[in-house]
Amino acid sequence: xxxxxxxxxxxxxxxxxxxxxxxxxxxxxxxxxxxxxxxxxxxxxxxxxxxxxxxxxxxxxxxxxxxxxxxxxxxxxxxxxxxxxxxxxxxxxxxxxxxxxxxxxxxxxxxxxxxxxxxxxxxxxxxxxxxxxxxxxxxxxxxxxxxxxxxxxxxxxxxxxxxxxxxxxxxxxxxxxxxxxxxxxxxxxxxxxxxxxxxxxxxxxxxxxxxxxxxxxxxxxxxxxxxxxxxxxxxxxxxxxxxxxxxxxxxxxxxxxxxxxxxxxxxxxxxxxxxxxxxxxxxxxxxxxxxxxxxxxxxxxxxxxxxxxx
Numbered sequence: 617x618x619x620x621x622x623x624x625x626x627x628x629x630x631x632x633x634x635x636x637x638x639x640x641x642x643x644x645x646x647x648x649x650x651x652x653x654x655x656x657x658x659x660x661x662x663x664x665x666x667x668x669x670x671x672x673x674x675x676x677x678x679x680x681x682x683x684x685x686x687x688x689x690x691x692x693x694x695x696x697x698x699x700x701x702x703x704x705x706x707x708x709x710x711x712x713x714x715x716x717x718x719x720x721x722x723x724x725x726x727x728x729x730x731x732x733x734x735x736x737x738x739x740x741x742x743x744x745x746x747x748x749x750x751x752x753x754x755x756x757x758x759x760x761x762x763x764x765x766x767x768x769x770x771x772x773x774x775x776x777x778x779x780x781x782x783x784x785x786x787x788x789x790x791x792x793x794x795x796x797x798x799x800x801x802x803x804x805x806x807x808x809x810x811x812x813x814x815x816x817x818x819x820x821x822x823x824x825x826x827x828x829x830x831x832x833x834x835x836x837x838x839x840x841x842x843x844x845x846x847x848x849x850x851x852x853x854x855x856x857x858x859x860x861x862x863x864x865x866x867x868x869x870x871x872x873x874x875x876x877x878x879x880x881x882x883x884x885x886x887x888x889x890x891x892x893x894x895x896x897x898x899x900x901x902x903x904x905x906x907x908x909x910x911x912x913x914x915x916x917x918x919x920x921x922x923x924x925x926x
Contacts, residue, residue, distance in 0.1 A: 754825070761827045765789050768868045780872050785820070792821045793837070796872060800880045805844065808886040814839055819875075820899075821868065831862035834871070835902040840895060844884020847909065849901030854878060855918045858910050 766789070772782055779798055785791035795816040799806050808814070818837040824830045834857055836850035845853040855861035856874060 757825050761823060761825065762789060764828050765823065771867065772869060775869070780869065781816075782868075790823045790827075792823075792868075794819045794821055794868070794872060796876060799876050803880040805879055805884050805886070808888075812839070812886055812888075814886060817841070817879075819872075828864040828866075830859060831857050831866075832868075832871075833857075833903070833906070834875070835899065835906075836897055838896065840887040840897065841879070842885050842887045844879035844882040846879070846882075846884060847902075848905045849899070849903070850897030851902040851905040851909070852878075853909050855913070857906075858913070860914065861918070 769782060772780060777798070779796075781795045781797065783793045783795075785793055795818055797816045799809070799817075809817075817839070819834055820837050821832045821834050823832045834852055836846050836852065841850075847853055852875065854875065856863075856866060856871065
């Protein structure tokens with residue numbers, strides 16, 4: 617019974633609290649202090665957490681004003697946030713070696729496996745391409761020169777009159793010693809050859825890399841000749857031996873026949889003077905003399921022989 621009465625009293629108290637607005641207000645006012653305090657505490661904690669999250673976001677943003685943490689007193693008397701130090705400008709790369717050496721062993725190993733970068737690869741390709749072009753061109757010129765000279769040797773070997781013969785110097789296809797066995801038999805030069813027992817006039821021909829598009833360098837070796845357009849050192853004054861007068865259609869046989877004719881036209885003789893006849897021609901002197909005469913004729917032109925001279 618006592619338990620029933622206590623339950624009834626509790627029900628009445630509950631009804632009175634819910635029906636009486638004043639009592640309900642007081643009850644809320646009395647018990648709501650703690651609830652509002654707890655709500656304020658929760659709200660403050662939430663707002664504090666929200667503000668802390670905003671500060672962290674501002675710190676992550678470059679140049680943000682929230683980099684500095686606020687002081688303990690917020691509001692009117694809070695201290696102004698100190699400006700954060702400016703970020704240092706990025707340092708320039710120290711080069712390919714520095715970039716390759718950066719990072720740990722895994723990064724360096726990956727860079728080594730990857731090989732050179734695009735710029736280095738392009739530079740290497742350009743260098744390789746620039747070096748391949750001259751090499752291929754030189755190889756082509758060598759092949760053209762070799763084929764032409766082999767054909768020249770075969771044609772000379774088939775000559776029936778044995779006008780000239782060829783010997784290779786040190787087995788080089790590009791350096792010839794050519795023997796001129798015949799000149800005009802009515803000339804004084806032919807008489808000199810008979811009287812001095814000279815079987816041939818020996819000449820040397822060296823062929824440049826771009827032969828047959830450039831002339832060979834030709835000079836007399838022996839015997840020592842005078843006149844006949846043979847100059848100091850054994851150099852030969854002939855327009856067809858110069859770049860201006862040369863044609864790729866000229867053969868060695870044709871050049872030697874032209875030289876034999878010029879010897880006769882120029883009244884060439886075998887030198888018989890004592891002391892001078894034994895002196896051999898010099899290649900260095902011949903090259904210097906030939907360069908000088910080429911410059912002279914380019915300036916003043918070449919003299920055309922009269923028609924009466926043939």
